[in-house]
Amino acid sequence: MTRSDILIIGASAAGVTAALTARYHYPNKSITVIRKEKLVPIPCGIPYTFGVVGTPEKNLIPADDMFKKNNISSQIGEAVSIDREAKIVTLSDNESLEFDRLIIATGSIPVIPPLPGIEKQNIFAIQKDVPYLQDIINALEKAHHLCIVGCGFIGVEIAEECKKRRPDIKISIVEMLTHCLQLVYDEEFCLKAEATLKDQDINLLLDEKVVSFEGNDMVNGVKLGSGKMLDADMVILGIGASANTSIAASAGLDIGPTKGIQVNRYMQTSDRSIYACGDCAEKVSFFDGKPTALKLASIATMEARVAGANLFSTNRVNMGVIGVFSTVLGDCAFAAAGLTRTQAIEKGYDVVVGESEAMNRHPGCMPGANMLKVKLLFEAGSQILIGGQVTGAKSGGELINTVSACIHQRMTADEIATFQTGTHPALTASPISYQLVNAAEMAIGKMKLK
Amino acid sequence: MTRSDILIIGASAAGVTAALTARYHYPNKSITVIRKEKLVPIPCGIPYTFGVVGTPEKNLIPADDMFKKNNISSQIGEAVSIDREAKIVTLSDNESLEFDRLIIATGSIPVIPPLPGIEKQNIFAIQKDVPYLQDIINALEKAHHLCIVGCGFIGVEIAEECKKRRPDIKISIVEMLTHCLQLVYDEEFCLKAEATLKDQDINLLLDEKVVSFEGNDMVNGVKLGSGKMLDADMVILGIGASANTSIAASAGLDIGPTKGIQVNRYMQTSDRSIYACGDCAEKVSFFDGKPTALKLASIATMEARVAGANLFSTNRVNMGVIGVFSTVLGDCAFAAAGLTRTQAIEKGYDVVVGESEAMNRHPGCMPGANMLKVKLLFEAGSQILIGGQVTGAKSGGELINTVSACIHQRMTADEIATFQTGTHPALTASPISYQLVNAAEMAIGKMKLK
Numbered sequence: 001m002t003r004s005d006i007l008i009i010g011a012s013a014a015g016v017t018a019a020l021t022a023r024y025h026y027p028n029k030s031i032t033v034i035r036k037e038k039l040v041p042i043p044c045g046i047p048y049t050f051g052v053v054g055t056p057e058k059n060l061i062p063a064d065d066m067f068k069k070n071n072i073s074s075q076i077g078e079a080v081s082i083d084r085e086a087k088i089v090t091l092s093d094n095e096s097l098e099f100d101r102l103i104i105a106t107g108s109i110p111v112i113p114p115l116p117g118i119e120k121q122n123i124f125a126i127q128k129d130v131p132y133l134q135d136i137i138n139a140l141e142k143a144h145h146l147c148i149v150g151c152g153f154i155g156v157e158i159a160e161e162c163k164k165r166r167p168d169i170k171i172s173i174v175e176m177l178t179h180c181l182q183l184v185y186d187e188e189f190c191l192k193a194e195a196t197l198k199d200q201d202i203n204l205l206l207d208e209k210v211v212s213f214e215g216n217d218m219v220n221g222v223k224l225g226s227g228k229m230l231d232a233d234m235v236i237l238g239i240g241a242s243a244n245t246s247i248a249a250s251a252g253l254d255i256g257p258t259k260g261i262q263v264n265r266y267m268q269t270s271d272r273s274i275y276a277c278g279d280c281a282e283k284v285s286f287f288d289g290k291p292t293a294l295k296l297a298s299i300a301t302m303e304a305r306v307a308g309a310n311l312f313s314t315n316r317v318n319m320g321v322i323g324v325f326s327t328v329l330g331d332c333a334f335a336a337a338g339l340t341r342t343q344a345i346e347k348g349y350d351v352v353v354g355e356s357e358a359m360n361r362h363p364g365c366m367p368g369a370n371m372l373k374v375k376l377l378f379e380a381g382s383q384i385l386i387g388g389q390v391t392g393a394k395s396g397g398e399l400i401n402t403v404s405a406c407i408h409q410r411m412t413a414d415e416i417a418t419f420q421t422g423t424h425p426a427l428t429a430s431p432i433s434y435q436l437v438n439a440a441e442m443a444i445g446k447m448k449l450k
Numbered sequence: 451m452t453r454s455d456i457l458i459i460g461a462s463a464a465g466v467t468a469a470l471t472a473r474y475h476y477p478n479k480s481i482t483v484i485r486k487e488k489l490v491p492i493p494c495g496i497p498y499t500f501g502v503v504g505t506p507e508k509n510l511i512p513a514d515d516m517f518k519k520n521n522i523s524s525q526i527g528e529a530v531s532i533d534r535e536a537k538i539v540t541l542s543d544n545e546s547l548e549f550d551r552l553i554i555a556t557g558s559i560p561v562i563p564p565l566p567g568i569e570k571q572n573i574f575a576i577q578k579d580v581p582y583l584q585d586i587i588n589a590l591e592k593a594h595h596l597c598i599v600g601c602g603f604i605g606v607e608i609a610e611e612c613k614k615r616r617p618d619i620k621i622s623i624v625e626m627l628t629h630c631l632q633l634v635y636d637e638e639f640c641l642k643a644e645a646t647l648k649d650q651d652i653n654l655l656l657d658e659k660v661v662s663f664e665g666n667d668m669v670n671g672v673k674l675g676s677g678k679m680l681d682a683d684m685v686i687l688g689i690g691a692s693a694n695t696s697i698a699a700s701a702g703l704d705i706g707p708t709k710g711i712q713v714n715r716y717m718q719t720s721d722r723s724i725y726a727c728g729d730c731a732e733k734v735s736f737f738d739g740k741p742t743a744l745k746l747a748s749i750a751t752m753e754a755r756v757a758g759a760n761l762f763s764t765n766r767v768n769m770g771v772i773g774v775f776s777t778v779l780g781d782c783a784f785a786a787a788g789l790t791r792t793q794a795i796e797k798g799y800d801v802v803v804g805e806s807e808a809m810n811r812h813p814g815c816m817p818g819a820n821m822l823k824v825k826l827l828f829e830a831g832s833q834i835l836i837g838g839q840v841t842g843a844k845s846g847g848e849l850i851n852t853v854s855a856c857i858h859q860r861m862t863a864d865e866i867a868t869f870q871t872g873t874h875p876a877l878t879a880s881p882i883s884y885q886l887v888n889a890a891e892m893a894i895g896k897m898k899l900k
Contacts (some may be wrong), residue, residue: 324872397877422774427847
């Protein structure tokens with residue numbers, strides 16, 4: 001039986017980052033990572049394998065390289081049980097691995113709705129599995145009508161990428177909510193995203209539910225709540241994922257209110273020698289400490305950096321989930337951090353909004369100039385930043401991280417309005433027009449009027 | 451005689467931003483801006499008028515538009531004196547303007563070294579003046595050998611842009627210091643910048659002083675300290691600027707140790723009804739409160755936002771200058787915030803460095819992928835961030851502003867290492883490889899070894 005000081009189950013974003021962090025913090029400890037498959041896709045890159053990236057083999061986490069460079073052992077196998085008393089993990093081939101500290105990073109599994117016809121062929125969920133993803137691409141090459149269920153990030157990104165690979169295919173997206181990406185952006189950003197999708201001839205069916213999948217062995221249609229019937233010889237489900245907690249639950253570890261493995265601020269489970277991080281772990285909001293079911297690779301890696309550092313001494317605290325998102329639709333970046341207006345109001349905040357839009361170059365005739373808009377949401381009394389959204393130029397993908405830093409540090413509108421930015425004609429808006437700073441100033445104006 | 455509640459002298463970055471900020475904070479006050487010329491160039495855009503932008507007329511601050519939209523009056527004229535007792539500014543045409551609060555935003559004037567031959571024709575400093583800039587371009591169209599004195603931002607940017615307009619021209623840059631951009635970047639970044647310039651056939655003469663300018667009426671050569679003689683039928687000086695304080699000094703306002711108008715944290719001069727901001731104002735370092743002669747449009751606008759908000763009640767404090775810089779050389783962004791290693795050591799810091807380099811897309815085969823490197827400098831004991839440098843992809847131009855936010859908030863390496871970032875295949879590095887977070891983690895590793 002092999003023994004490792006540190007054993008990690010899972011080698012996606014959380015597992016790999018936990019292993020690397022453990023190595024940086026504990027140079028002399030032995031570390032082993034257990035992974036089901038040799039090839040692990042980059043989770044956020046999966047939609048792009050259907051389009052610009054081309055194949056799942058070009059979208060892999062370079063885990064072997066990283067492990068080799070950092071003296072981390074790795075083992076292919078499926079962990080099936082944890083003996084907490086003996087501190088042993090058993091694999092499906094009955095091999096046993098002993099540990100001193102264990103990190104569970106088993107990720108999530110896509111939600112499969114229990115609808116009539118769900119078992120038919122050519123209905124796919126997004127599994128993080130290379131041969132399965134290749135099957136989707138093979139089906140895509142032959143399909144005529146693709147129906148995507150769910151208009152969140154996975155849905156919209158897959159729609160665009162499938163259109164890039166197969167410009168002739170008909171694509172519909174069915175979404176229960178009123179807007180695409182509604183859980184992450186305020187309405188005007190959602191409307192802009194919807195217009196971008198429609199421009200690409202992607203058919204949006206909003207406020208619509210799937211009732212059943214029709215056909216014989218193969219799916220050939222999707223029946224909607226409104227009574228409409230969609231032609232569809234291929235279906236992709238993008239309606240979210242649930243924490244993969246089976247091994248943790250079997251071992252008797254506590255499960256939290258959103259069905260993740262319950263962890264404390266140090267990412268310890270109810271067994272203090274066992275940590276959990278990533279999609280499988282229960283999360284709380286940065287804003288009010290309440291449970292949240294948000295799942296993101298960037299949250300997973302943050303949690304992994306907390307878990308990995310804390311294994312033998314509690315150095316780091318998880319402050320709770322801010323939620324920082326970004327994507328590109330058409331040529332336009334859409335990014336968000338923290339609470340949307342709707343979420344903030346639901347949480348009882350009195351919200352003041354400031355907005356600013358300007359070219360991301362100066363003067364505006366500089367090459368590469370594009371509009372970039374920043375919207376900031378503040379709590380009215382304290383003036384503390386609680387959310388931000390960015391749309392336009394691709395540099396917005398980094399700008400949202402400045403917004404995240406400001407949220408993380410609970411900066412006020414005044415502090416952001418006098419914040420020192422670097423600006424350059426070929427890189428950003430002018431110092432007079434810098435959007436982040438001006439959006440804060442615009443919010444202050446409204447707070448004075450209140 | 452016109453009377454304004456708020457009178458502002460100067461309409462470059464500081465003056466315009468002060469006027470706008472005053473308007474946001476004091477909606478009912480009358481505001482007048484005095485400017486020497488109708489057309490005011492965007493200061494950081496000036497080098498680009500010589501190349502990609504083409505003419506100075508395409509690089510103007512849209513002051514008239516901004517003033518009109520915000521009910522700000524503007525007057526063309528040169529302010530020549532301030533009567534502090536009577537609260538009156540007099541213009542060169544003897545017109546008088548009465549004020550309740552005055553903001554001096556008279557900027558800076560380029561340093562002209564008192565060297566033999568400096569008066570010869572075709573030797574130019576960079577004046578923020580449209581006809582003068584057009585004269586430089588006219589001279590550039592005919593020149594064969596351009597010598598640029600000073601290898602700071604202005605020098606390197608002008609060299610590249612002149613080469614774009616006139617690929618056949620020979621360009622040399624003469625610099626007293628050992629490296630180009632040495633006051634802003636650590637050595638390895640300077641070396642990379644120098645290699646980029648050499649690739650464009652720009653001749654760098656480092657550790658070299660100009661002794662005299664040769665020729666008859668027209669310059670035809672530059673004599674160097676080493677005895678070398680450079681052919682040069684055109685010279686551009688880029689060796690810095692000094693605060694334009696003449697009107698303030700004549701009015702008896704205090705002048706500070708670096709020859710700027712002395713101001714307090716609220717941007718008030720020694721006369722509490724008179725404020726100063728931008729290049730004309732004295733500055734202190736964010737890090738130790740000591741005087742600094744740094745001059746940047748982005749510092750000017752920050753100071754203007756403090757001054758404009760504080761005119762009738764002190765709402766805001768200037769925290770001191772961090773210094774956030776960026777530029778593009780070749781296709782590569784170079785950005786920096788806070789202290790370089792040399793500056794930090796000079797200030798007595800025990801410095802620990804962390805570095806991380808990764809593609810700014812994931813997987814690396816995504817369109818638009820470029821390397822992006824982040825270097826962070828921490829104070830060893832407190833683990834507080836004191837500086838950062840970024841080079842590579844143009845998204846680094848926004849990433850440096852996240853670094854600036856982290857410096858501003860005195861974040862520790864641990865806080866940055868667990869900081870929540872937004873990542874996306876088409877916009878940033880992967881969450882596992884995100885450079886800012888990993889650079890902090892690398893520094894922590896070194897601090898543990900100390």
